[in-house]
Amino acid sequence: xxxxxxxxxxxxxxxxxxxxxxxxxxxxxxxxxxxxxxxxxxxxxxxxxxxxxxxxxxxxxxxxxxxxxxxxxxxxxxxxxxxxxxxxxxxxxxxxxxxxxxxxxxxxxxxxxxxxxxxxxxxxxxxxxxxxxxxxxxxxxxxxxxxxxxxxxxxxxxxxxxxxxxxxxxxxxxxxxxxxxxxxxxxxxxxxxxxxxxxxxxxxxxxxxxxxxxxxxxxxxxxxxxxxxxxxxxxxxxxxxxxxxxxxxxxxxxxxxxxxxxxxxxxxxxxxxxxxxxxxxxxxxxxxxxxxxxxxxxxxxxxxxxxxxxxxxxxxxxxxxxxxxxxxxxxxxxxxxxxxxxxxxxxxxxxxxxxxxxxxxxxxxxxxxxxxxxxxxxxxxxxxxxxxxxxxxxxxxxxxxxxx
Amino acid sequence: xxxxxxxxxxxxxxxxxxxxxxxxxxxxxxxxxxxxxxxxxxxxxxxxxxxxxxxxxxxxxxxxxxxxxxxxxxxxxxxxxxxxxxxxxxxxxxxxxxxxxxxxxxxxxxxxxxxxxxxxxxxxxxxxxxxxxxxxxxxxxxxxxxxxxxxxxxxxxxxxxxxxxxxxxxxxxxxxxxxxxxxxxxxxxxxxxxxxxxxxxxxxxxxxxxxxxxxxxxxxxxxxxxxxxxxxxxxxxxxxxxxxxxxxxxxxxxxxxxxxxxxxxxxxxxxxxxxxxxxxxxxxxxxxxxxxxxxxxxxxxxxxxxxxxxxxxxxxxxxxxxxxxxxxxxxxxxxxxxxxxxxxxxxxxxxxxxxxxxxxxxxxxxxxxxxxxxxxxxxxxxxxxxxxxxxxxxxxxxxxxxxx
Numbered sequence: 001x002x003x004x005x006x007x008x009x010x011x012x013x014x015x016x017x018x019x020x021x022x023x024x025x026x027x028x029x030x031x032x033x034x035x036x037x038x039x040x041x042x043x044x045x046x047x048x049x050x051x052x053x054x055x056x057x058x059x060x061x062x063x064x065x066x067x068x069x070x071x072x073x074x075x076x077x078x079x080x081x082x083x084x085x086x087x088x089x090x091x092x093x094x095x096x097x098x099x100x101x102x103x104x105x106x107x108x109x110x111x112x113x114x115x116x117x118x119x120x121x122x123x124x125x126x127x128x129x130x131x132x133x134x135x136x137x138x139x140x141x142x143x144x145x146x147x148x149x150x151x152x153x154x155x156x157x158x159x160x161x162x163x164x165x166x167x168x169x170x171x172x173x174x175x176x177x178x179x180x181x182x183x184x185x186x187x188x189x190x191x192x193x194x195x196x197x198x199x200x201x202x203x204x205x206x207x208x209x210x211x212x213x214x215x216x217x218x219x220x221x222x223x224x225x226x227x228x229x230x231x232x233x234x235x236x237x238x239x240x241x242x243x244x245x246x247x248x249x250x251x252x253x254x255x256x257x258x259x260x261x262x263x264x265x266x267x268x269x270x271x272x273x274x275x276x277x278x279x280x281x282x283x284x285x286x287x288x289x290x291x292x293x294x295x296x297x298x299x300x301x302x303x304x305x306x307x308x309x310x311x312x313x314x315x316x317x318x319x320x321x322x323x324x325x326x327x328x329x330x331x332x333x334x335x336x337x338x339x340x341x342x343x344x345x346x347x348x349x350x351x352x353x354x355x356x357x358x359x360x361x362x363x364x365x366x367x368x369x370x371x372x373x374x375x376x377x378x379x380x381x382x383x384x385x386x387x388x389x390x391x392x393x394x395x396x397x398x399x400x401x402x403x404x
Numbered sequence: 405x406x407x408x409x410x411x412x413x414x415x416x417x418x419x420x421x422x423x424x425x426x427x428x429x430x431x432x433x434x435x436x437x438x439x440x441x442x443x444x445x446x447x448x449x450x451x452x453x454x455x456x457x458x459x460x461x462x463x464x465x466x467x468x469x470x471x472x473x474x475x476x477x478x479x480x481x482x483x484x485x486x487x488x489x490x491x492x493x494x495x496x497x498x499x500x501x502x503x504x505x506x507x508x509x510x511x512x513x514x515x516x517x518x519x520x521x522x523x524x525x526x527x528x529x530x531x532x533x534x535x536x537x538x539x540x541x542x543x544x545x546x547x548x549x550x551x552x553x554x555x556x557x558x559x560x561x562x563x564x565x566x567x568x569x570x571x572x573x574x575x576x577x578x579x580x581x582x583x584x585x586x587x588x589x590x591x592x593x594x595x596x597x598x599x600x601x602x603x604x605x606x607x608x609x610x611x612x613x614x615x616x617x618x619x620x621x622x623x624x625x626x627x628x629x630x631x632x633x634x635x636x637x638x639x640x641x642x643x644x645x646x647x648x649x650x651x652x653x654x655x656x657x658x659x660x661x662x663x664x665x666x667x668x669x670x671x672x673x674x675x676x677x678x679x680x681x682x683x684x685x686x687x688x689x690x691x692x693x694x695x696x697x698x699x700x701x702x703x704x705x706x707x708x709x710x711x712x713x714x715x716x717x718x719x720x721x722x723x724x725x726x727x728x729x730x731x732x733x734x735x736x737x738x739x740x741x742x743x744x745x746x747x748x749x750x751x752x753x754x755x756x757x758x759x760x761x762x763x764x765x766x767x768x769x770x771x772x773x774x775x776x777x778x779x780x781x782x783x784x785x786x787x788x789x790x791x792x793x794x795x796x797x798x799x800x801x802x803x804x805x806x807x808x
Contacts, residue, residue, distance in 0.1 A: 146764060155764050204632060216730060220624050227732025228608060228768040237762050238726040241645040250760065322642040322723065323730055326620065328631025356654065358641050360550060360559050364632040 010040040020066035049073045069094050074137035076385045080377025082144050083107045083212045088121045089378040093386050099129045110162035115171045138389045139172050140381030142185025146231045152182035158247045185377050187224050190217030192380030193333050196371045206329050209336035212260040238319045254319050258312040260291040260338040267294045276304045295341050310348040317352025324357040335370030414444040424470035453477045473498050478541035480789045484781025486548050487511045487616045492525045493782040497790050503533045514566035519575045542793045543576050544785030546589025550635045556586035562651045585789050589781050591628050594621030596784030597737050600775045610733050613740035616664040642723045658723050662716040664695040664742040671698045680708045699745050714752040721756025728761040739774030
């Protein structure tokens, strides 16, 4: 059954709104006539996707009925997988988080083992929130690397052995009777961040993820820009002036010097050499240094670690500077697990961008940390899923038919 | 007078078509009903922008009348200014060149002197082609650097003293009663190249201009991507690994090592040192070396000059490689006066891009020379102008009213 496009336009407007809407407001937002809005709203109320129980303020005559999305019409399971951990959440169809949790995970164990662990966590959250498994209307999943979005198949990635073109949606179809969308988590973070009020009107912005890997999500005119092969934003292997060998086989890659893994490796080296008092102690106790130890040392103002992060930030900013000249964005949001280090990293990224970009390219540019932090990925995965299941009329009722 | 948008949709469809169209074909292209198409076609015929004199092939009944743009309804003056030369052309409203010519010019003489010389050349072309000055319906001009397109004002550029925010449209309004549009000529070249049959369906591509300066025009979904401050594509000052001081004050800029001016300077140095037999002779006769001398030496297979161009191409390709990872384009067209050197430059650009980009980012990428060569700029300036005057209903008749 194909659904009239106008119903979807009306539904998306109601879903995206942060507050209940009157029909008059819907007319303004959608540009449709009152008669058309009324017809489609009635259809949506019958399908139980929209409720009109609340009453608005009277402007003289009858109090207008206010329309809002029926948040209990269904839920989305959203997964944000990183190379060392995963965030899992259950969100309603307006993409508000009902429950979410993180756990450590190792993507190099391969898709089967990792997906099993994610599934366990997801069922635990369903259990705790008392949400019926059949009310999950879509699954959105972000991966820490390039994904061919149209097929949902991951691209080959050295850090993720066994994931190359693994059919993730097939795994989930064993447990859920709903569509599944898989995407690069830089794109889902971009979509998540775009839901923030002060950002949602910005048409062209870059979300920069600094985790173990470094990648960019690009928005043009409010939509994800994916590129010719759907792999746009893959800047972790952009060249900078150094000679380190990267796992990709090239020398001089950004990730090989400024990604989380590279930073931890250098910090461990520094700890071994006894140059950082804090990390020397940590190394003695744990036998290794992780990016979390580096974060701790920076918070404790360890000067050697602060300097290491400054250098990494400057290298990241140097690559960004070229992209700023090219793309002339309004906004760069910086997120990802390494970005949680905060101001030291952000300041050095800014310094390099403003020093190395042309002044006319940075005139209208804001560079700041992600508002949503580690929630950007699951919120974005839910946005992606909610938009797709409404646009493609994929919301299923218990009876197995489409509900609109 | 505002013009119904549908009339413009019908007119643009007729204007863009490479062959006369029947009303049935217009219905297919525009998605409008036959009644609507007929109504607006009649309006366009009355305004003399469209003619229906040709007869199509009968499919049984009455022979259909074929519609085409009335190429004599008006003309566009298109100007492509470079730092050392200018191309001027008169094109009809379908953007076919009626007459065009180039001449040497020095932009550093400032806008008044330069515009006077361009005006002289333009009037000479009007005279030779016997086109009435009043039939010029729009002027499109490309400049070799950033322009704030919405105001038509050039940005500050060290190589163009006196041009900073100079009101070029005011100069032309002394001589022509029609709108004037000024843009970065990388964008007009991009638009020009996009008219080529095999390219016009490509949604995301980069036009790279290698002249004295190096810049990129970016197309997303068939439209110029301009960025937050309208200065996107300004990659001539992207950083590469070298220590040369650039006129912008930074070190390591691409243009300072691989732009036409930088190449000519290095070639002169090489000639002075006697390392190139050909250029040593040229230097003796002319007292200096220009980029045209380098082109000549490369054509004559001077090994030192071939090596110099290879190095420059590799540096350009290294910057492009990062942009390919970021933007994942389908196509990069390379044009501009230095690009006329041809295969040696193109091959070394390709080599660097394929070596330094990620394989998944180049999977669907074609890199090739501009088809239109030094005509891309004036054709694109005409396209920009034709689209704007029709979209904004700015075509004026002799009586001073809008003709549609």
